[in-house]
Amino acid sequence: xxxxxxxxxxxxxxxxxxxxxxxxxxxxxxxxxxxxxxxxxxxxxxxxxxxxxxxxxxxxxxxxxxxxxxxxxxxxxxxxxxxxxxxxxxxxxxxxxxxxxxxxxxxxxxxxxxxxxxxxxxxxxxxxxxxxxxxxxxxxxxxxxxxxxxxxxxxxxxxxxxxxxxxxxxxxxxxxxxxxxxxxxxxxxxxxxxxxxxxxxxxxxxxxxxxxxxxxxxxxxxxxxxxxxxxxxxxxxxxxxxxxxxxxxxxxxxxxxxxxxxxxxxxxxxxxxxxxxxxxxxxxxxxxxxxxxxxxxxxxxxxxxxxxxxxxxxxxxxxxxxxxxxxxxxxx
Numbered sequence: 437x438x439x440x441x442x443x444x445x446x447x448x449x450x451x452x453x454x455x456x457x458x459x460x461x462x463x464x465x466x467x468x469x470x471x472x473x474x475x476x477x478x479x480x481x482x483x484x485x486x487x488x489x490x491x492x493x494x495x496x497x498x499x500x501x502x503x504x505x506x507x508x509x510x511x512x513x514x515x516x517x518x519x520x521x522x523x524x525x526x527x528x529x530x531x532x533x534x535x536x537x538x539x540x541x542x543x544x545x546x547x548x549x550x551x552x553x554x555x556x557x558x559x560x561x562x563x564x565x566x567x568x569x570x571x572x573x574x575x576x577x578x579x580x581x582x583x584x585x586x587x588x589x590x591x592x593x594x595x596x597x598x599x600x601x602x603x604x605x606x607x608x609x610x611x612x613x614x615x616x617x618x619x620x621x622x623x624x625x626x627x628x629x630x631x632x633x634x635x636x637x638x639x640x641x642x643x644x645x646x647x648x649x650x651x652x653x654x655x656x657x658x659x660x661x662x663x664x665x666x667x668x669x670x671x672x673x674x675x676x677x678x679x680x681x682x683x684x685x686x687x688x689x690x691x692x693x694x695x696x697x698x699x700x701x702x703x704x705x706x707x708x709x710x711x712x713x714x715x716x717x718x719x720x721x722x723x724x725x726x727x728x729x730x731x732x733x734x735x736x737x738x739x740x741x742x743x744x745x746x747x748x749x750x751x752x753x754x755x756x757x758x759x760x761x762x763x764x765x766x767x768x
Contacts, residue, residue: 464559466585470725479518483756513600517582517583519580521729522748524748528742553747563700564584567585568702571597586765589763591605608629624689630717641693643718647712714763722757723753727750
């Protein structure tokens with residue numbers, strides 16, 4: 437018997453929802469919280485670091501005249517940073533103004549492209565700041581690059597514009613213990629090293645990858661039994677109908693780490709993945725983000741093919757004194 441089937445219908449309209457779904461909502465915690473410095477006016481920017489002499493418990497003999505003087509500036513050293521330019525370059529064809537796109541509307545494709553590219557640029561800057569990138573100078577073949585935190589927080593000299601040896605991060609402030617073996621003693625040792633440099637019990641922002649974050653939660657949930665002692669069970673009941681298993685702050689003998697998850701630490705620009713085992717213990721007062729061109733959108737001439745634009749930023753990372761920072765740098 438003749439009849440009409442859905443599979444043979446002609447003229448069926450497309451059932452296209454009026455939305456475009458983006459599930460990736462990764463935030464940029466360092467870019468959000470790093471203090472902004474003064475305007476960047478050169479591709480290289482410099483500043484000075486200083487340190488105190490060790491205390492001297494000697495006294496002065498009564499009646500002594502001054503025979504020796506001191507150079508209070510002898511410990512100063514100059515540190516250096518480089519700027520970096522990054523951009524996104526959206527373009528849409530002329531006919532995009534004619535079409536009415538679901539979730540975008542008619543003639544709004546370029547506006548959406550600029551908005552999306554602005555977010556992508558911020559994520560790229562965050563990944564650069566959190567990377568192991570060395571600074572570098574433009575020579576016509578390679579571009580200017582700013583130094584990433586992974587390269588700033590080092591106990592050995594950098595290859596380009598190296599930090600003065602007196603202001604390199606101490607090796608005791610860099611822990612490489614495998615994540616599965618991380619213990620409270622390791623964390624306290626890093627905190628103690630930071631305390632030895634700063635002389636004060638501080639609260640640090642600890643940017644952490646996923647593996648380090650999970651390790652912090654697990655290691656304070658239970659402890660092994662010591663000889664002649666009973667282990668202490670730490671319960672995390674939360675409310676009556678919820679179980680809480682999430683460490684957001686760790687306080688040891690020498691300071692506090694406020695844990696902040698990051699998806700960009702130790703970013704690998706080849707594989708496009710972060711280092712899940714990385715952590716940066718930061719005193720935000722020791723950082724500055726210097727900017728020359730903050731998030732500028734420049735419309736380019738339509739040369740016949742459609743609308744074009746540049747979404748760009750020119751910036752550089754300043755680490756005022758790497759001595760007080762720390763790093764968790766496990767390989768697994």
